[in-house]
Amino acid sequence: MEIRLSNFELLRLVAMTMVLVIHVFIGISRPSQADTFNFPLQSLSFYAVNAFTIICVNLFILISGWFGINLKLAKLGELIFQVLFFSTLIFFSLALYCPEKYFNVESLSTIFMLNSNDYWFVKAYIGLCLFSPILNLFISHIDRNQYKLILFLLFGLQTIYGWLSIDGANWIAGGYSVYSFICLYLLARYAKLYGCQIRIRRIAICNIPIKIYISIFCLIVLTLTLAAYFLTWLGLPFEGRLFTYTNPLVVLESLVFLCIFKNFHLQNKWINKIALSSMAIYLLHGNELILRPMYSACVQYIYNNYDGVTFIFYLTIFLLSIAVLALLLDQIRLYIYHLLFHKRHDIYSNG
Secondary structure (H helix, E strand, O other): OOOOOHHHHHHHHHHHHHHHHHHHHHHOOOOOHHHHHHOHHHHHHHHHHHHHHOOHHHHHHHHHHHHOOOOOHHHHHHHHHHHHHHHHHHHHHHHHHOHHHHOOHHHHHHHHOOOOOOOHHHHHHHHHHHHHHHHHHHHHOOOHHHHHHHHHHHHHHHHHHHHHOOOOOOOOHHHOOHHHHHHHHHHHHHHHHHHHHOEEOOEEHHHOOHHHHHHHHHHHHHHHHHHHHHHHHOOOOOHHHHOOOOOHHHHHHHHHHHHHHHOOOOOOHHHHHHHOOHHHHHHHHOOOOOHHHHHHHHHHHHHHHOOHHHHHHHHHHHHHHHHHHHHHHHHHHHHHHHHHHOOOOOOOOOO
């Protein structure tokens, strides 16, 4: 029987919480140069939260890479079924609510993710899954030095054409691509396979104390926060480049955060059960019919009408409501899937 490791399941839930928060920034304007002068604490807080949560997508792929993807059509089928369940539910709910706005071909096309922004993560992840047998074969037939060189070349190319020149290669797409997912997958597999062979001052990476990982993580968050603040303060329009999935510092931050949770000793059936439905949170609020016209609009309303602790309180209630609703709806999806196929698989499983 497959054993699900609760520390990694908890990490998956934390990453999904970060997705909810990172999407909050769609509805909130970024600090201006004047804001850094007049509201320094508010600007620093904005960048600190951004620096902390920008690792969300990278974490999901690193988890998959850490354990490896064992591609099975049944597992892939359940993922697609989950996507279709939420996209169909959202379309018909909105079409019934406001048919003159949503009952059209453009909205209908979101069910099958036919538009570029429709569940981009799902499409890129499916691409990674389809490539995974080739990647696993490659990993099993290459030595450590060759593996390290390939990683260096892949991330070097991404850094130049997917970060320094964010539009240098459209197929890298600033991290929103199968290419970037492959890079992260291979990085996590390398860390898992060779972590105990890599030494820093005679200490194997796999044996580094958790407090060191936490210190490194906090240092990276602080560096990104201060760099973004002072770039904005100086009037240099580059702070957004810091908060991209392809920023090498963000990639390192993601890997360090995974290593923090790797060192947790935790086993809890409720965490495992909830984590089974974690993707539902993204599928509910990340749907393009919901994300910008509704989710972001609600965030913007809260932001415009409340300040300080009150803003944080109402925003937290809003985000929790989205998460709970998604998790409850996914129980219906699981029930229907079980009735139809009598067997449940999990493409995100670990262990």
